[in-house]
Amino acid sequence: EADIYQTPRYLVIGTGKKITLECSQTMGHDKMYWYQQDPGMELHLIHYSYGVNSTEKGDLSSESTVSRIRTEHFPLTLESARPSHTSQYLCASSGVSGRAGEQYFGPGTRLTVT
């Protein structure tokens, strides 16, 4: 089993609140990713990091921001949540271990903004 964790698993929050979704992995992976997935839809990459102090925006524009101060930690922050941010957010990591193309996913955070 992959050792990648996300908290909270479920979050219901009001419009305008600041939120941080936590993601941690204990596999020493250098690469980490955040995806957004709506029900029945494909995963969209919103942020990725190839190492400490390296972050890039993904293919889907997002109002969220990320930081990578430690290898194992890749939090995602929304400064002011809106109903359009309601979605599932999946964190993943990959490294030299594991099969080529393998990204290990956390269980996800289901965010609902009211």
Added chain:
Amino acid sequence: RKEVEQDPGPFNVPEGATVAFNCTYSNSASQSFFWYRQDCRKEPKLLMSVYSSGNEDGRFTAQLNRASQYISLLIRDSKLSDSATYLCVVSHTGTASKLTFGTGTRLQVTL
């Protein structure tokens, strides 16, 4: 047009049946290809890579046709536990670590 296209299904098949899914990709720079599996309300997990020569992993066979830009997954002797959504995934030259996911094909195996 989506970069990775899949028939969303659902494919409803009886136990023991053989079922095949296809996927097409539009970016000719796509370099690596994978099938991931995603159970309902769970995270995706890598099922298998797809090699040009075709490859097999137990009851699962993956094929790649670069000329036509499509990928296939064949499941033989379907089990109830195979019920899931199968995601076609590609990565591009120079961005080997970034994956592009298809919407997925849902499979429901019944008794």
